[in-house]
Amino acid sequence: MNAKTATVLIVLILAGVAVYILWPRDCSFSARKRSLGIDLEVGLDKVKSVKGKIGISDDQVRDFDTFMKDLALKYDMACTDHKNKRMNDAEYSCRRKNMDDMLDKLQLFLTKLNAAVSLPDPSVQKEVILRALSDLEEVEKKGYASGCTSAMNVSPRTLAFNDHVSEHSVQISNSGNNQIIFSVADVPRGFVPQPSSGNIVVGQTVSVAVFRTSEPITNIPPLTFRLVNNFMDEVPVEIQFDQENTSLYDDLATKVQSLSSQQNRPPTVGDALKIVDESLPKSGAWMSIKNADSMRYFLAAGVLSRAGSASEAHQALDTATAKNPELEKQPATLILRGVVLNREGKPDEALQHFSKANTLVVGSKTEKDTRAITSLLSGAVAQKQGQADASVWLGKKEVQDAAKNNPKVVDFAATEVKVKNLNQAIQKASAQAATPH
Incomplete structure (x- = not known):
């Protein structure tokens, strides 16, 4: 070479x-x-x-x-x-x-x-x-960030909903070198976050309040949701609750009815706000969140609906969403509005809202629970109207599983839709679904 x-x-x-x-x-x-x-x-x-x-x-x-x-x-x-x-x-x-x-x-x-x-x-x-x-x-x-330096710190990691408590908060702090964008994911049925997303600048701490909603809590523990950000940090937060808290809205509705009956008149939005305020912490992080007042009206709407006061529930829900339009993107809001519309004699509009709630959770871990409650409510509405397709809704696997594993879901639908013999209709739908055509 x-x-x-x-x-x-x-x-x-x-x-x-x-x-x-x-x-x-x-x-x-x-x-x-x-x-x-x-x-x-x-x-x-x-x-x-x-x-x-x-x-x-x-x-x-x-x-x-x-x-x-x-x-x-x-x-x-x-x-x-x-x-x-x-x-x-x-x-x-x-x-x-x-x-x-x-x-x-x-x-x-x-x-x-x-x-x-x-x-x-x-x-x-x-x-x-x-x-x-x-x-x-x-x-x-x-998680894939395990052992890696995280810019997002979350505290506490466990929220205990006991007795008649309707809210708990977590604090998210940014200890990194860049602004982070966070979101709240996979919140279980029976709870709603506020805010559901936001920006956190370096060195800042923000609060996310988690409120109880009027739907029955899913009974498959452990209940968790995730706080995630644009840097792929992911922090799970556990939700614990006791038996008293599962009947929160029934108890608050009873208090509203008692308060109004003392004055010999139907419940008002003001009555519901008074009772809701008693269930919220007198001070704390939730009061500093954006649109905190809208959540008072949102909870009041759920209480009034449970108390059977549809027009007042509608008024409270309209006020909540006017103060905070982002609430309309929450499945819990659409489910509650559907219940109220049905109470007001608008079953077709109610079904549309239940369907829209499903579209918001497609692909998420909460899809199954949401579809269970919306299909059950849709079937209950159809059953009350005497429609033949009631058995189609009630025969769905997610409805049958929910009725078997969590009877409170059926009680909720029967009470909110005011339909009799819902359990029997679910059993009949199960038999029809099992019979080959």
């Missing part, structure tokens, strides 16, 4: 090294899963194919599908944020490591699943696969 040839080779080698170092690597999820040989769609199909023999529930299959989509989305978001300098090297490296560890566990799970699929009897691998699936679920609960 002469000197000229050697020089050319050295230049080419150095150029190759420079390209390797300087050329931006593909940090996308699709590139990473290709390198590991992971096919998510095939993996989901295989989970479905063996779920009955291994004992994987439908909810676990849905959660697995959601988990894979969520991992892919967050992987790509972290990649994009890092490329665009919205996430520093240290935080990205930490999050990327956590997500790569999750991918390794996912690959292990799919390997075990492949082994089970190839067996004549997949159930022999049941314990191994369920343990691997449990490992995935445990890692997911910790």
Whole structure:
């Protein structure tokens, strides 16, 4: 090899090294899963194919599908944020490591699943696969920011709704170097946040108040919601409640009726506000939140509806949404308005509001609970009107499950819609759904 040839080779080698170092690597999820040989769609199909023999529930299959989509989305978001300098090297490296560890566990799970699929009897691998699936679920609960520096601090992490308390607050502080945009996600049925989203500048602390709504609380513990931000921080907050709090609106409605009867007149919005104020903390973070007064009227509307005062409930709800138009984007508001409209003799409008409430929760973890209550209320309205499609609503799986697992949901619908024999109608719808046509 002469000197000229050697020089050319050295230049080419150095150029190759420079390209390797300087050329931006593909940090996308699709590139990473290709390198590991992971096919998510095939993996989901295989989970479905063996779920009955291994004992994987439908909810676990849905959660697995959601988990894979969520991992892919967050992987790509972290990649994009890092490329665009919205996430520093240290935080990205930490999050990327956590997500790569999750991918390794996912690959292990799919390997075990492949082994089970190839067996004549997949159930022999049941314990191994369920343990691997449990490992995935445990890692997911910790979040991909686990062990990484977080800019969002949340306190407290547990809210206890006891006795007749109708509100508790959490404080969110920004200890990072950038403004964060937060949102409240997956709030369980029976609760509504205010505000549901917002901006927090560096060094600032804001409050988010969580209020009890008039719908029955879902009875599948633990109840949690998530505080998330644009840097993919995710902080879970647990909700605890006692038996007395589950009957909060019944008790407040009784107090309103007692107050008005002492003066020999129907309940008024003013009466409801007085009773609601007694259930709210006399001081505290909730009083400083934006549109705090609107929530007094929102709670009053729920109390008046439960007390049977439809026109006053309508008035209170109109005042609440006029003061805070964002409330119209909450499923709880649409459900309450639907109940009130039905009380006022407008069943078709009520059904429209129940349907709209469903559209707001599509794809969320609260979709099932919301659909259960709106389908039940829709069926109750149709049942009261003597419509044949009542059994279609009441025969839905989510309604049947809710009626079986939480009888208070049926009591709520029967009381608010003022329909008799709702339990019998639900049982009849179940029998019809089970009968092949």
